[in-house]
Amino acid sequence: MYKNRLQELAQRSCFNLPAYSCIREGPDHAPRFKATVNFNGEAFESPTFCSTLRQAEHAAAEVALNTFAERGPSRALAARVLDETGVYKNLLQETAHRAGLNLPVYTTIRSGPGHVPNYSCTVEIAGMHFTGDPARTKKQAQKNAAMAAWSALRKCEHFAAVIASFSYLH
Structure with a gap:
């Protein structure tokens, strides 16, 4: 969900699309993931380790969206992307x-x-x-x-x- 919203924000703002990278740790039967999304020249990291890669990527995208929503001119745009949906x-x-x-x-x-x-x-x-x-x-x-x-x-x-x-x- 948050990954989709971040991609929509990128497309509406003419930013490069978000790029995700991931760290995996733990045993094969119980892996943990932490993701970082590179977006508009900045890196945003998931705040905690997650049990799936998907959850970690969504958490990183949420951090990015919340950061952009709290900033100057892009605040309205980020809020509008979340709101319109x-x-x-x-x-x-x-x-x-x-x-x-x-x-x-x-x-x-x-x-x-x-x-x-x-x-x-x-x-x-x-x-x-x-x-x-x-x-x-x-x-x-x-x-x-x-x-x-x-x-x-x-x-x-x-x-x-x-x-x-x-x-x-x-």
């Missing part, structure tokens, strides 16, 4: 499923004149409500709410364990 809504839904919770419930309110609508959305998960930035479309407002929820839940100790269990985030 609806990844935050998917992650939020999977988090709820894995935690044994009801699926997220989105409440969207339309305001403004008919020819220039404005939407705001709140998502409820685990009894908590998260509101995203307003948007010009209902779909984008829902994505913004999911992004706000995901960002908050990643910092929540209870959900950190659930999120850590995602194979593509390791």
Whole structure:
């Protein structure tokens, strides 16, 4: 998932495609992998060793995406690539499923004149409500709410364990 997003970012930004390298350690019956992705002249390493090469590459790609999302002009582009694909809504839904919770419930309110609508959305998960930035479309407002929820839940100790269990985030 993160490898695909990083490749999309490269294509949209006219960067060279990401190149992955890997370190393998451990016995044949229990190998561990740590990946590095070279992207836009920088190297980004997976933070920990992973049980599969795929997981290690996704972890390195996630580090690269998060780094670019936190920086100046490319921040908006990296966030847009993740956002356009609806990844935050998917992650939020999977988090709820894995935690044994009801699926997220989105409440969207339309305001403004008919020819220039404005939407705001709140998502409820685990009894908590998260509101995203307003948007010009209902779909984008829902994505913004999911992004706000995901960002908050990643910092929540209870959900950190659930999120850590995602194979593509390791």
